[in-house]
Amino acid sequence: MTPYYLLEEKLLRRNLELIKHVADEAGVEIILAFKAFALWKTFPVFREYIRHTTASSVNEALLSYNDFGSLAHTYSPAYTEEDFPTILDCSGHVTFNSLSQYRQFMPMVKAYRKHPVSVGVRINPEYSEIETELYNPCAPGSRFGVLADQLPEILPYGIEGFHCHCHCESSAEALGNTLVHLEEKFARWFPQLKWLNLGGGHLMTRADYNVPYLIYILKQLRERYPHLRIILEPGSAFAWQTGPLVSQVVDIVENHGIRTAILNVSFTCHMPDCMEMPYQPAVRGAESLPADAVKTARPEENVYRLGGNSCLSGDYMGSWKFAGPLRVGQEIIFEDMLHYTTVKTNMFNGISHPSIVFERLDGTREILKEYKYCDYYTRMD
Numbered sequence: 552m553t554p555y556y557l558l559e560e561k562l563l564r565r566n567l568e569l570i571k572h573v574a575d576e577a578g579v580e581i582i583l584a585f586k587a588f589a590l591w592k593t594f595p596v597f598r599e600y601i602r603h604t605t606a607s608s609v610n611e612a613l614l615s616y617n618d619f620g621s622l623a624h625t626y627s628p629a630y631t632e633e634d635f636p637t638i639l640d641c642s643g644h645v646t647f648n649s650l651s652q653y654r655q656f657m658p659m660v661k662a663y664r665k666h667p668v669s670v671g672v673r674i675n676p677e678y679s680e681i682e683t684e685l686y687n688p689c690a691p692g693s694r695f696g697v698l699a700d701q702l703p704e705i706l707p708y709g710i711e712g713f714h715c716h717c718h719c720e721s722s723a724e725a726l727g728n729t730l731v732h733l734e735e736k737f738a739r740w741f742p743q744l745k746w747l748n749l750g751g752g753h754l755m756t757r758a759d760y761n762v763p764y765l766i767y768i769l770k771q772l773r774e775r776y777p778h779l780r781i782i783l784e785p786g787s788a789f790a791w792q793t794g795p796l797v798s799q800v801v802d803i804v805e806n807h808g809i810r811t812a813i814l815n816v817s818f819t820c821h822m823p824d825c826m827e828m829p830y831q832p833a834v835r836g837a838e839s840l841p842a843d844a845v846k847t848a849r850p851e852e853n854v855y856r857l858g859g860n861s862c863l864s865g866d867y868m869g870s871w872k873f874a875g876p877l878r879v880g881q882e883i884i885f886e887d888m889l890h891y892t893t894v895k896t897n898m899f900n901g902i903s904h905p906s907i908v909f910e911r912l913d914g915t916r917e918i919l920k921e922y923k924y925c926d927y928y929t930r931m932d
Contacts, residue, residue: 553799553882554816554905558889558919560596560912562793566756567600570788573755573762574601577769579781582624584751585611587786587890590907591618592919597789605751605784606642609634616641622666624748624784626673626714628694630656639663646671646714646748650697650707657709671712671748672697678732679717681752685827686719699736711745713737718752720787723765726753730772738776746780753783756791787890795835796821796888796905800881801860809845810855811867812877817859819866820902822888823895826865835884837871845870857883861900898927 606612606623615623622643675696679689848854856869
């Protein structure tokens with residue numbers, strides 16, 4: 552039944568337990584960012600460990616309210632008049648990206664009566680250690696957040712929080728460095744606030760992450776500003792190393808000595824971050840070589856480029872060295888493919904998404920979703 556994403560409950564719970572430990576020890580709240588993981592059939596497991604989620608669109612806000620069962624912490628680069636009433640219905644916190652958006656929509660927040668909504672503004676400390684500009688929200692000219700010199704000394708009416716996002720799969724040390732810049736530029740407004748959201752990108756479930764240091768700097772932050780509720784909203788950390796994408800070789804072609812194993816998955820459709828970043832994912836049982844190694848490898852070295860099954864010429868990656876020659880029907884397993892992939896896949900060429908399988912603690916497997924023609928058809932309806 553390839554291809555399929557395999558989510559392993561024991562690995563998911565391992566991450567959730569660590570995240571809850573950090574939250575409890577540091578006295579902060581850690582919430583799930585849907586932009587990295589939104590498999591709603593697994594929400595009962597998540598609700599054992601966390602209470603809230605973060606949304607970046609009206610659909611994510613609806614998912615939080617209707618399926619996670621809590622009011623979302625919502626931020627969007629730009630809200631629309633059509634969507635904002637629903638955003639309010641589904642959100643307990645709403646963060647504006649600019650003061651102009653604040654001025655446009657704050658009258659609607661003030662008039663809202665169904666439940667309290669805490670208002671924040673996204674700030675930009677103009678500092679980030681992210682090297683890939685595609686993922687750097689603090690690059691010069693960024694469209695994200697308000698700069699310190701754009702804020703008045705007295706915050707506009709109703710602003711109760713600051714939201715800051717500067718990280719992408721980053722370390723605790725990067726957060727410590729960010730806090731120095733953040734406080735230098737924005738701490739003078741902290742007495743006017745109730746909460747500080749430090750955004751996502753805190754990859755605390757990575758094996759080499761310095762969890763004790765993260766807890767330490769968060770405790771220190773709370774000691775400096777005891778009135779502030781501190782929030783973190785990682786996405787990747789929840790689903791990091793929780794399962795692979797299982798595919799299959801459907802053909803092997805050779806051109807000028809380069810052997811390509813064509814798979815029943817697509818990099819551009821099913822692993823878009825591999826193309827955007829770019830990075831070469833780990834393949835179980837294979838040695839990852841420099842991308843050009845396939846061009847000079849001898850046949851007996853069993854080095855292959857892996858090709859996707861779309862018509863995009865660049866839908867391939869490689870090189871990988873295998874223990875023996877690949878054969879049609881052989882499984883190719885891409886490690887760590889649950890974060891972002893399941894929310895960023897597309898149906899270019901009409902290629903279906905891989906199925907999503909959940910392996911329970913007792914080893915039984917449940918198919919959470921199997922994609923059919925109707926899923927492709929309704930996208931065009």
